Amino acid sequence: RSHIGQGKITMDTPEFSGTGNIELHVSKPDSALVEISGPFGISFGSGLFTSSEFTFYDGYNNRVMTGKTTDENLRRAFRMSLRFNEILNILSGSFGFEDAPAGAIPKGGFADGSYNLVFKTARGIEEYRVDTDYGAISRYILKNEDGNIKHDIKFRDFRRVNGIYMPHSISIFRPMRDENLAIIY
Numbered sequence: 001r002s003h004i005g006q007g008k009i010t011m012d013t014p015e016f017s018g019t020g021n022i023e024l025h026v027s028k029p030d031s032a033l034v035e036i037s038g039p040f041g042i043s044f045g046s047g048l049f050t051s052s053e054f055t056f057y058d059g060y061n062n063r064v065m066t067g068k069t070t071d072e073n074l075r076r077a078f079r080m081s082l083r084f085n086e087i088l089n090i091l092s093g094s095f096g097f098e099d100a101p102a103g104a105i106p107k108g109g110f111a112d113g114s115y116n117l118v119f120k121t122a123r124g125i126e127e128y129r130v131d132t133d134y135g136a137i138s139r140y141i142l143k144n145e146d147g148n149i150k151h152d153i154k155f156r157d158f159r160r161v162n163g164i165y166m167p168h169s170i171s172i173f174r175p176m177r178d179e180n181l182a183i184i185y
Helices: 071-078 084-092
Strands: 002-012 017-027 031-037 043-050 053-058 063-068 107-111 114-121 124-131 136-143 149-161 164-174 179-184
Touching: 002 084, 017 084, 031 084, 043 071, 053 071, 063 071, 071 084, 084 164, 136 164
Parallel strands: none
Antiparallel strands: 002 017, 002 179, 017 031, 031 043, 043 053, 053 063, 107 114, 114 124, 124 136, 136 149, 149 164, 164 179
16 A cells, blocks of 8 residues: 655656656555656656646756646656556556456466466456466556557566565556656665
8 A cells, every 4th residue: 555665767758768766655546756866866856646636846847737637747747648546556566457347357378477367448458467476467568459569567576575575677668659667676
């Protein structure tokens, strides 16, 4: 339910490219406090995001953004197309099955050391890879109807923290939007 993390963040999108430090406090299911800084403690951005509203200071452009927590507003703040629940799940390394359709029976099976579950949803084809050693999702892939990858999220370098395994390396690749994000805790 709660997560505190510090690490390095790298982002590469058509709008922005850079590397910095990240510190975050996540309280699921409804809030995240994020601070991104560069060398010598220079603030690139910091913000408080809740399920209904957010405030974000963009240190790069020296402006404050506030508003409702919509996908469009989050894209302006993060410079990447992420939904609120994805931000919480990705930053905390606790990606789950929230988007899996209720009552749907996935195709499943073992491959490459993981148990794979594939759902057909309104968003496309969603594949979850569960690392059986850690009991955690190690990869999530969303494909469109043509089989092209819309986004690919990988969780790696699992370490035991307070009795559960947490990923210390998280990467997001969105080839259709030319977006990449990596966080190393």
